[in-house]
Amino acid sequence: MPDITPFRALGATTMLAPVPAVLVSCRGTQPPYDRDNLITVAWAGTVCSDPPMLSISVRKSRFSHAQLMQSGCFYVNLVSQELCRATDFCGVRSGRDVDKFAACGLTPVRLDALPETPAVAQAPICLACRVHSVQELGSHDLFLARILQVYVQERLFGEKGEIVMERARLCAYSHGEYRALGRMLGFFGYSVASPEALARRMPPRPRNGR
């Protein structure tokens, strides 16, 4: 166990980490919002297993906020290391001024679950979502959404049909920085797993640190 050191109080602030930074793709139904757009959201999380649901929080002032309110649909596109720069860009530029798909060299693709809404063809995984409710919390509105369908790039599947998530090369966001996911520390249940399961599923431990 790590040493116990004193705590310093920082005040009330958002410090949950790491969080996902995802590309949310959307399109409104009325001008000027009826065009494909992207917004980066780090205030996102899974909120329910059954039915599968997630949340994203978006400021009312965002161009995408009106798009989400009009259509009630969006995709959450997971972010690979290759998409990290585009993800940052889509978090600091507005769809009012820029065609972000074009500016980032990304391809909007239509998938069956939400035929009117663009997904990101380059994303390793896209989650089709339908808005369930919108709640005003303060700076951000909380969109709770049902996950209707999950699309996974074919290249992520292993020989037995399993998803080899490492191939997605996902990023995390932590205290203002994008970070690659590093080495595997364990699998769900490893703390109580049998020696056989550990031998089968745990990678050999590296000599030092991460």
Place this chain on the structure above:
Amino acid sequence: MPDITPFRALGATTMLAPVPAVLVSCRGTQPPYDRDNLITVAWAGTVCSDPPMLSISVRKSRFSHAQLMQSGCFYVNLVSQELCRATDFCGVRSGRDVDKFAACGLTPVRLDALPETPAVAQAPICLACRVHSVQELGSHDLFLARILQVYVQERLFGEKGEIVMERARLCAYSHGEYRALGRMLGFFGYSVASPEALARRMPPRPRNGR
């Protein structure tokens, strides 16, 4: 940009990744719930910047669910690599049967923000939270909470009073696996930053991969 490959539809499922896996510490007010307890939550996220708020989702059947309903308070304790095994354990065992603090060798500590509620002394960062609302979604209840105070271990502070998050050695949870956070890919705004800012803040690029 990565190659575009076809997508395969998986069905409706929870696939947002990476997500945080955090240790939530809590204590009820009435027997048998009036004892210090820990629960691991991966369905967690920041939901608002101002006021600072986060969400955790917990099944009604959990021992901790009743504790949270009674007290309306909890800590979100961020998880370092050193706490990863304890975090897994606290996700597969119930506080009905086990004193999880003792079983994991963790120390409950009282901090000013929530004097009745234990925080984890070994956690790099602890967020004191007060429940704002509880919503039934299905398998999980969604607890929205105000972040009242953030406690950061002294050892995480750099010379200029900044938080050196790397020292927290945080973990992420992705598709059933705990992963260390790896190399820094960029900082918020790096896609539009000046060459001077990039030179100052970006680490030298490694020769290969992650």
